[in-house]
Amino acid sequence: MTTQQRHQVFTDEQWARIEPLLPSNTGKRARPFENNRRIVEGIVYRYLAGIAWRDLPREHFGPGQTVWKRHRRYAADDTWDRVLAHVLSDADAAVDIDWNVSIDGTVNRAHQHATNTTRPDQTKGATSNYKNLPDQECEPAGHGIGRSRGGLTTKIHHAVDSRGRPLAVVITGGQRHDGVILLQVLADIRVPRSGGGRVRTRPDAVLTDRAYGSRGNCDYLRLRGIRAVIPEKKDQIATRKKRGSKGGRPPAFDAGAYRNRNVVERSFAYVKQWRGLATRYDKLAITYRAAVVISAMLTWLRR
Incomplete structure (x- = not known):
């Protein structure tokens, strides 16, 4: 394997599918982006290796600052969400999506480089104090970083199909309870026809x-x-039995279908092979989430 092949992430076929979907310039009077594939390969390589942007091999990806700026721009204008939606649309047209969806969340440690921003008191619900961040970029309060048992952490919530391929990605603080995020994760599932x-x-x-x-x-x-395939909580079972006949029948539960829920755990195992995702180094939640969306897009491109 040559050095160039070792740093290559996309095959020619995969790149041909997503290249027309990427913005080619920054504005009407701006020059078109040069070497767009090299820059995007650099974005992915940075998260795979978990290195600083300035440490990207310049001979393969160009200046690290240029790679970072491109990623920052694509994260802010939802470029990667549009690319993922297009890939999902193709999969849906090929009847390649099983709509028995598994949902769960996983906690990742936030590095000190990601936590050296001014964050609100999580108990007071104050807004973010990060400077020069337009409101339309929807940066969550606290930048999606919270304090849990593992310290300062962030949580990735996935909705995946029956083969563990992501349909939705939501980022929250690590202290957020999974149950209260269910509606937000379901709202993120949008597959165009x-x-x-x-x-x-x-x-x-x-x-x-x-x-x-x-x-x-x-x-x-x-x-x-x-159809909800959710095992009943122990306290709910106890309360129902305590009420006797007034407690009603237990809710229907398909134990056979539930055996396939582990596909969402396997999707997290793939995400955490990317060192820059297993440990969060990004100050902004939108840039960190964009990288998780890129990993989801690659999962579908490799199907």
Whole structure:
């Protein structure tokens, strides 16, 4: 394997699919981007290796500052979300998406380089104090970093199909409870139809662990006509049995379908092969999330 091949992330076929979807310049009077593939390869390589932007091999990717600026711009204008939506649309047209969706979250440690920004008091719900950040970029309060048992952490929430390929990505602080994020994760599922028509947002079934089994979540899934495959919580079982006949019947639970929920854990195992995702070095949640979306896009391109 040559040095150039070792640093190459995309195959020629994969790059041909996404190149037309990437912005070619910064404005009407700006020059078109040069060596766009080299820059994007540098973005991916940085997260794979978990190195500083300035440490990117200049002979392969050009100046690290240029690579960072391109990533920052693409993260702010939702470029990678549009690319992922296009890839998902192609998969949906090929009937390659199984809509039995598994949802879960995983906690990642935030490096001290990611936490040296002014953050709000998580208990007071104050807004972010990060400077020069336009409101339209939707940077969450606290930059998606919270304090949990492991210290300062961030959490990645995934919704994946039955083969562990991501359909939605949400970033929150590591202290956030999985159950309260369910609606936000479901809202992030948006798969355009290649032939036109309404964007698909509703799975056939949702597979989660007990953390998502609140009455509010179950009622929401029922109202949307989504089959809930969620084991009943122990305290809910005890309360129901304590009430006797008034407690009603136990909710339906498909144990056979639930066995496939582990695909979401496998998707996290793939994400954490990227050292820059297993440990968060990014100050901004939007740039960190954009990298997680890139990893999801590559998962689908390699299907």
